[in-house]
Amino acid sequence: MKVVEKVHVKVARLQSRLTTASPVPRADQPQFAMTVAAVTDLGGGMRRVTFEAPELAVFETCGPDEYFGLLMPARGRPLALPDPGMLNVRAAVADLPEEDRPDLRWYTIRAHDPAAARIEVDIVTHGDCGPGSAWAGRARPGDRAGFRASGALYRGGDLAGRQVLVADETAVPSVAAILESLGGPGAAAARGVEVHVEVGDPAVLAAYDLGAAHVHVRRGIPGSAVVPALDRHLARGGESVAYAWACGESDLAAGARRTLVRHGVDRRRIYFCGYWKLGQARG
Numbered sequence: 001m002k003v004v005e006k007v008h009v010k011v012a013r014l015q016s017r018l019t020t021a022s023p024v025p026r027a028d029q030p031q032f033a034m035t036v037a038a039v040t041d042l043g044g045g046m047r048r049v050t051f052e053a054p055e056l057a058v059f060e061t062c063g064p065d066e067y068f069g070l071l072m073p074a075r076g077r078p079l080a081l082p083d084p085g086m087l088n089v090r091a092a093v094a095d096l097p098e099e100d101r102p103d104l105r106w107y108t109i110r111a112h113d114p115a116a117a118r119i120e121v122d123i124v125t126h127g128d129c130g131p132g133s134a135w136a137g138r139a140r141p142g143d144r145a146g147f148r149a150s151g152a153l154y155r156g157g158d159l160a161g162r163q164v165l166v167a168d169e170t171a172v173p174s175v176a177a178i179l180e181s182l183g184g185p186g187a188a189a190a191r192g193v194e195v196h197v198e199v200g201d202p203a204v205l206a207a208y209d210l211g212a213a214h215v216h217v218r219r220g221i222p223g224s225a226v227v228p229a230l231d232r233h234l235a236r237g238g239e240s241v242a243y244a245w246a247c248g249e250s251d252l253a254a255g256a257r258r259t260l261v262r263h264g265v266d267r268r269r270i271y272f273c274g275y276w277k278l279g280q281a282r283g
């Protein structure tokens, strides 16, 4: 990692710590090639892709919603991986010859099985208009893709008190993994963790046990169902919120954060992340 890159990362982390809960950075960023072992349709357009690679036998996650950069080979080309020594993976990808340049999108590790050297990744497919969705839609066993480690976001595991998790379908795999890490939906609810989910099609939830989650069906733009519902829910009062995590479409995550702040939650106790942006490539 170059010195300039290290300084930029440190400054960005310090700045964000003042306005948001901090994510969980990794000490290392391993990168390696994987092979698709299986593809399963979970319902509502959600596809589970199972990857295998010898490196996954020793890989250690740093949090329940650990995410990674999925490097998808250019159409009709073998997988080319960027320089693993460069911290800025986008810049490293841009250094590759254009015809070999892989597409890059970020996905959450839904499950990791070191004994089988496998991970499961649940991807929302929404047609061919984005490289992530298009790749997942045509993925077959034997396909190759790259893994670039990144970090995790959720930091509420050791906290006592009320927690609020807000998600759309792209962040449902993360919520499922978080609930599992807390002992399952029942145990999580007993310790004060609430889940507020917005989905376009409830069928996308078929493969998940989210316990007594508040589920809202979207009829308009992302956030239009869950954000007002969260507002009404918080207005009913209850214990103050010790920690909140809001991930999914960018305006949904930002709207959930604004609502939490308006109800008195300290900004530094809220982590929020735009997983994707309506009308715009994630880039």
Ligand SMILES: Cc1cc2nc3c(=O)[nH]c(=O)nc-3n(C[C@H](O)[C@H](O)[C@H](O)COP(=O)(O)OP(=O)(O)OC[C@H]3O[C@@H](n4cnc5c(N)ncnc54)[C@H](O)[C@@H]3O)c2cc1C
Residues within 6 Å of the ligand: 067, 105, 106, 107, 108, 109, 121, 122, 123, 124, 125, 126, 129, 130, 131, 132, 133, 134, 169, 170, 171, 173, 174, 273, 274, 275, 276, 277, 278, 279, 280, 281, 282, 283
């Ligand atoms: C930390 C992190 C973790 C993530 N984990 C997951 C995960 O586990 N599962 C998952 O599915 N995604 C996850 N995402 C989102 C993922 O990285 C992609 O942004 C998403 O899959 C869209 O990529 P794309 O290439 O298909 O579309 P893009 O190239 O980003 O967008 C192309 C067009 O498609 C639209 N679009 C993008 N996504 C959707 C959607 N869901 N519904 C409708 N239209 C859409 C955009 O608005 C745009 O107009 C995560 C993102 C982050 C940052």
